[in-house]
Amino acid sequence: MSQEFETETTTRAETAGGDERETTAAETEVISLLQRAYLGELSTVVDYQTNAVVLDGLLAQEVVESLQADVTEELEHARLIAERLSELGARPPSSAEFTAGPESLRPPEDSTDVASVVRGVLDDEEAAIETYRDLVAAARDADDPVTEDLAVRLLGEEESHREEFSGFAREFDES
Ligand SMILES: [Fe+2]
Secondary structure (H helix, E strand, C coil): CCCCCCCCCCCCCCCHHHHHHHCCCCCCHHHHHHHHHHHHHHHHHHHHHHHHHCCCCCCCHHHHHHHHHHHHHHHHHHHHHHHHHHHHHCCCCCCCHHCCHHHHCCHHHHHHHHCHHHHHHHHHHHHHHHHHHHHHHHHHHHCHHHHHHHHHHHHHHHHHHHEEEEEEEHHHHHH
């Protein structure tokens, strides 16, 4: 688990010239985080879809249904992020910039190893939550309430996914 740092708030009274550069840097950070979030969402779509198809066995049904529902939600997240990037005059990245999701989310060799996929999903949701927390802070710094509002909404939905899969993880621990 990486350590969270609070984003330092700079005093705008420092210098008049410096103020403008700081704002630009904050806006650049917002774009960069939106692009990272976009790629993260699409990578999640691939891994959840793959695991939803690969998993089988008696224990898999509920997790598979949940993964399928999340695929739809994460794809919608990607669409919203792409639209926000466009509104900010930036382009969503292409697959050329794709980064791999967490290794723990690769489909398990044993297709009945549902617990392994649940752990992978928790790692993936944790990474998304961290990105959206960073985005909330960066959007606030950039005085961009629309992006901040989007980031808060997506953060809430990722936390809800994490909660759901934490429930599955508890069931596997107890069985
Ligand atoms: Fe998402």
